[in-house]
Amino acid sequence: MGFRVLIVDxxxxxxxxxxFLMRESSYEVRIARNGDEALRVLEAFRPNLxxxxxxxxxRSGFEVCREIRDKPAFADMKIVMLTAKGRDLERDEGLGxxxxxxxxKPFSTKELMSTVHGLLQSTAPPS
Numbered sequence: 001m002g003f004r005v006l007i008v009d010x011x012x013x014x015x016x017x018x019x020f021l022m023r024e025s026s027y028e029v030r031i032a033r034n035g036d037e038a039l040r041v042l043e044a045f046r047p048n049l050x051x052x053x054x055x056x057x058x059r060s061g062f063e064v065c066r067e068i069r070d071k072p073a074f075a076d077m078k079i080v081m082l083t084a085k086g087r088d089l090e091r092d093e094g095l096g097x098x099x100x101x102x103x104x105k106p107f108s109t110k111e112l113m114s115t116v117h118g119l120l121q122s123t124a125p126p127s
Contacts, residue, residue: 003120004028006047008038008064009082010056014105018051021109025117035059039067047077048123049116052099054083062097069098078119082107 005027007018015031022029030045032038034057042050050068054061061081068074081099095102101115 002026002028003049003123004030004045004047005116006030006032006038006042006045006050008032008035008050008056008061009053010034011053014053014082017109021113022051022116025113033057035061035064038064042068042074042077049078049080049120051080051082051116054081062093065097065099076123078123080112080115080119 005022007015007022007029008031009015009018010033015033019029019031027049030041030047032041036058038050038052038056039059052061052064056064061083065079065081068077068079078101079099080101080103082103082105084105100119103112103115
């Protein structure tokens with residue numbers, strides 16, 4: 001079994017692009033379109049990595065990140081925050097809540113994939 005990636009974003013074009021990139025790297029992919037759905041999906045799917053948009057309906061990416069980090073069972077999940085908010089303040093907030101990386105939109109797909117691969121290499125291989 002390969003690595004599992006949960007994409008959490010409400011923009012259809014971004015979801016389509018990210019899903020394509022992740023599947024091209026042979027990652028198993030699930031999608032959530034809001035913060036509440038993300039928390040439900042991650043319980044059952046148990047992703048190795050989450051691509052998490054900051055601005056989401058129902059619950060922000062910051063809130064989702066905080067909830068994930070509050071659960072010891074999810075301690076090993078890698079979180080990459082994706083956002084159009086590129087100010088240092090937002091970046092510091094995301095990283096301070098436990099995100100492993102912070103990527104500003106628009107992003108280079110090459111750089112994003114390098115970040116994803118790097119984080120997953122530091123993760124225990126899936127069983």
